[in-house]
Amino acid sequence: MKTRLLGVLLCCLLSVGMLHADxxxxxxxxxxxxLFDYxxxxxxxxxxVNDDGSVDLIFASNTPDKLYEDILTQLQSHPHxxxxxxxxxxxVCKLF
Known part of the structure; x- marks a missing residue:
């Protein structure tokens, strides 16, 4: 009985870990x-990208506001x- 309970618990823990990885x-x-589109x-x-699907993003300090806003809008509205x-x-980025 204890072995079976331990097995079920282990399966639950593994599935939670896989969910975060996914x-x-x-x-x-x-x-x-x-970003590939730009x-x-x-x-x-x-x-x-963090375990929970949140994203930390740093742009060059001279990134044009319109470009910054466009990318942020797309990322913030993405379901994943x-x-x-x-x-x-x-x-500073030499492209701007």
Whole structure:
């Protein structure tokens, strides 16, 4: 009985861990795909996706407001991203 209960508990813990990994990978793909649509984004934006599907995003300090707003709007409305924390605090980008 104890072995069976332990097995069920272990399965529950593993499924929770896999759920977080899935949330993170889906959010990561969403950010990568969104940034891919903007030429040169690897020059002016860096990001980190957290376990819960939230995204920390840093843009170059001279990123045009319109571009910044467009990308943020897309990311904030994406169903696989739980939240976005963004700033324009990165180094100046030569593209702008």
């Amino acid at each position: 949330e993170q990978s889906q959010a990561d793909a969403a950010v990568a795909n969104t 030429d040169g984004s690897e020059e002016y934006a860096t990001y980190k 991203i739980s939240s976005v924390l963004a700033s324009k605090g990165g180094p």
